[in-house]
Amino acid sequence: MGGRAQLRRATVDTGGPSQRAPAAEPDAGRQVPPTGPGTGRIVAGYLAPHPPHLIYAENPPQNEPRSTGGWDTLRWGYEELRRRLSAGGRPDVLIIHAPHWITMVGHHVNCVPHPRGLSVEPIFPHLFRYHYDFRTDVELAEAIVEEADAAGLVANAMRDERVRVDYATIGALHLVNPAWDIPVVSLSANNNPYYYSSASLDQMEVLGAATRRAIERSGRRAVLLASNTLSHLHWDVEPELPEDMAAEHPYNHHQYAWDMKLLDAIRSGPTSALRPLIEDHIEATYAETKSGSLTWMLAAMGWPQAPGDVLAYGTVIGTGNAVVEWLPDGEVGRG
Numbered sequence: 001m002g003g004r005a006q007l008r009r010a011t012v013d014t015g016g017p018s019q020r021a022p023a024a025e026p027d028a029g030r031q032v033p034p035t036g037p038g039t040g041r042i043v044a045g046y047l048a049p050h051p052p053h054l055i056y057a058e059n060p061p062q063n064e065p066r067s068t069g070g071w072d073t074l075r076w077g078y079e080e081l082r083r084r085l086s087a088g089g090r091p092d093v094l095i096i097h098a099p100h101w102i103t104m105v106g107h108h109v110n111c112v113p114h115p116r117g118l119s120v121e122p123i124f125p126h127l128f129r130y131h132y133d134f135r136t137d138v139e140l141a142e143a144i145v146e147e148a149d150a151a152g153l154v155a156n157a158m159r160d161e162r163v164r165v166d167y168a169t170i171g172a173l174h175l176v177n178p179a180w181d182i183p184v185v186s187l188s189a190n191n192n193p194y195y196y197s198s199a200s201l202d203q204m205e206v207l208g209a210a211t212r213r214a215i216e217r218s219g220r221r222a223v224l225l226a227s228n229t230l231s232h233l234h235w236d237v238e239p240e241l242p243e244d245m246a247a248e249h250p251y252n253h254h255q256y257a258w259d260m261k262l263l264d265a266i267r268s269g270p271t272s273a274l275r276p277l278i279e280d281h282i283e284a285t286y287a288e289t290k291s292g293s294l295t296w297m298l299a300a301m302g303w304p305q306a307p308g309d310v311l312a313y314g315t316v317i318g319t320g321n322a323v324v325e326w327l328p329d330g331e332v333g334r335g
């Protein structure tokens, strides 16, 4: 592309209701390891942001555009994530909640056995046109739908092969496992958060606990991925060279300071301190955690006592992005 392209400001999505009835979550806030011997369990959870620029910078063969690199420190964080994933033994499944598979009503789970296609980032098609081809753990996906439904959520098994997998799901999954040799379960982001400030984060706790119960039933060793950026205001003008790092810095100091406030709390632990802080951070920074991915993941893990391990922080077109690892209480670290 030539010249300086006009880019859209931070996206604001709209959507509809998703909850069938108020759902009480009996396990919300429990502080014990979420799985026991001989059952399925969560072995790690990662905050795994998905800026298309990181895929563009990696130059994988599946992505059509070519780059000269850029955003290296964030990509080093993902490199360390991949090392830890490998050192901990291959998980049976990667379960991802991402904000750009937007569903208007309810929480959907991709139950297509073999998703294949082209995923395009609508704002940055010159950076992200990715040919994907992966396998779904359909049995676990269906179990999550069943558990979410039983918990009172509107939940749906998505079985339409024509539905393109969104770039947030594909981007994070590539950065975590570029070999694509681990089955996937992909959850949609219900749009309610964009109508009601924090109400739907309560639903994400219910969805997280339902996900945990499905994992326990399944016998799988699961890694969870919350595909969220932190502070989310960004530039509306792109440099001539998209990966020109001379143009890359926080959108403003306010956004940066709030990201650091959240990361300080993450690094200190326990995660229960994040419950109110995530909402404050959303209000202050338009954070993408409003889609609920991070709350879903930490709730599924039973809100661990242990702090998160921040593997990297960096900005992408001004937005704040962190790669963070959490281990469930009782799980041995691989750092």
Ligand SMILES: [Fe+2]
Binding pocket: 050, 099, 100, 168, 229, 288
């Ligand atoms: Fe995003």
